[in-house]
Amino acid sequence: MRLAAHLAGLAAVTTLFSGCTMTQTLAETVAPPLPSAPVAARIDHEITQLGHTRNDPYAWLKDENWQEVMRDPSLLKPEIRGYLEAENAFTKARLEDTTGALRETLFNEMRARIKEDDSSVPSIHGGWAYYTRYREGGEYSIYARRPASDAFNPDGPETILLDGDAMGKDQDYFAFGELEASPDHTLLAYGTDTKGSEYYEIRVKNIETGEDTGVLIENAYGAFEWSATGKAIFWVFRDTNGRPSAVYQRDLASGEDTLVYEEKDPGFFVGLGTSESEEVIFISAGGHTTSEAYWFPADELNPVLRLIAPRQTDNEYSVTHWDGQFYITTNTGGAVDFKLVRAPMTSSSREDWEDVIPHRPGTLLLGVHAQKDYLAVMEREGGLPRIVIQKRGDEARHTISFDEAAYDLDLDGGYEYHVPMLRFDYASPSTPDQVVDYNLDTHERILRKTREIPSGHNPADYVVERIMAPSWDGAEVPVTLLRHKTTPVDGTAPVLLYGYGSYGITIPADFRTGRLSLVDRGFIYAIVNPRGEMAKGYQWYLDGKLDKKTNTFKDFIAAGNYLVEKGYTRRGHLIAQGGSAGGLLMGAVANMDPGLFGGIIAAVPFVDVLNTMSDESLPLTPPEWPEWGNPLTDEAAYQTILAYSPYDNVAALDYPPMLITGGVTDPRVTYWEPSKWAAKLRAEAPKAGPYFLRINLDSGHFGASGRFEGLKETAIEYAFALAAAGQIDTVDLSKPE
Structure with a gap:
């Protein structure tokens, strides 16, 4: 019965390309005016947990061999890839192609604000000044050094250590991890990721000859430290479930790895670092609210670990x-x-x-x-x-x-x-x-x-405000606003309302050149710091997690309503944006007050909270139980998560248009979360939306690699925001019939 249902589902999926069905004529399939939205097969999948049974009809979108897919996305099951490609085709035809001229304009604007041959301020170490720079038109960074005596002389003699453009040229995805010279500055160790899965390979290069020394460390988390002797590298191992779980010592002469520390608790991740004095190497183990650290002298090989203080639940240091x-x-x-x-x-x-x-x-x-x-x-x-x-x-x-x-x-x-x-x-x-x-x-x-902003930028042309929005219980929520000085505060301006709200991570009031493409078109850009962040201290974080998680969502909605009340915008004219745990925020507020928003951008959204927190094999699940609760053993946690999890609470609501993104090799928010959510939205609220799903088939949590390829993705998001705000009419965002 299960096999028959699966084959029926596969048949349904394989008819989705270009939105056509088997009953359409050949002429209709050859040149349809625009593809219709894909409809994912519904295959019953019952889950019984703590005495409760729920049905997850889109569970088939999770490839059971996801660990292998993380390392090699070509292994994704054909029926799953077919569905994702159909979603991508729909989004391309209905959103990307119909905003082509605008997207190109946005991209060119954002690129013009980037100094293409930019370089970092050199860091001085051991008689050398190390820095990164870019070449004109280059996607990836060049890592170089010059003598410390010429540190701030841009015309000083240069040695190129790594050329990211050459290394990433033939890769679908490329990113550097950590890069660090040996203590005597004759060798360079560096990490690279070519899948977006955050599994790094560490290599060692001879700086003087430019040759690879043959050292290759695989399955690394990206973090490593040199021994003060220069004879060994201490590195963090990433296990088959994607967790940084151990520290090894790689002897460069013998090529042998020796285990230094292994963490047995899957809820604890392992970290590694050297003190500023360079005399001590630290090994840390911790979850979200509990930590433990060890140390050893940096010149000690086959080290004996010294404990700083034993772990205590909810105690961090x-x-x-x-x-x-x-x-x-x-x-x-x-x-x-x-x-x-x-x-x-x-x-x-x-x-x-x-x-x-x-x-x-x-x-x-x-x-x-x-x-x-x-x-x-x-x-x-x-x-x-x-x-x-x-x-x-x-x-x-x-x-x-x-x-x-x-x-x-x-x-x-x-x-x-x-x-x-x-x-x-x-x-x-x-x-x-x-x-x-x-x-x-x-x-x-x-x-x-x-x-430097090559196309020009005058800070005096912009107004920055910081306001406090009263939430449902009287708590004051920090909101940072950026607008052009000519943008009126009379309720007519659209607002991009950005939020995150988890893990105590506070979204900073920083400078981003891309935002100016919206702000210069009359948008007000607003950053909300709801409970769940630490903008107002650690208690602000505690009041937005576990059984208090809904405070995060209510704070975000309160901030939006306050901007309406104060005349910055009007209901239905706010475009909400958030990614990862901020994508959870997007899904939750869409369920709670869909009419407040004219559009929602949910990047790699953590929306299938109950299923993910119930899957112990996923990289982040055990470490994140202190953040969300453990629904495998705790009835109260189960009910709390079930009550707000966006995927579990999709209903026949008048949702605004949504742009939803994901990545097949994402180890943090797996690709099936946004995919299942989009499928369920379309099934349960077919007359709302529309919903655009865009899945990177060759990258992970952080999207396309390369500084210009990333801008193309931002241009798609901002074109959607402008369309949702009614500022362009080339894309049809009307509700489906």
């Missing part, structure tokens, strides 16, 4: 080596917004931890960066970041401050540990990125670079 001690950022002892403690390197217990910066409710401690005589502390208060500097042996602190209403700030590397210089990156929605070197002794700021 991260470690920096400074002034001969460990400085630890932690939430131990009820420090919700984290505090900074220190401990002797001989300690392996929290009992030895001494407060350096005590817990301050409302001031979120994000992390620290060490230079020999200074410690830089990243904080966020009132939604805005800042850097606080402390000198060794001196309790006095000073703050690096900024004046704009909303901005983004990040600490960067750039100098060796003994140099009293700190590098940071600054930007705002209207101010292009700046790279600043800060003299820790004199407090002098040296502007090393401002992002």
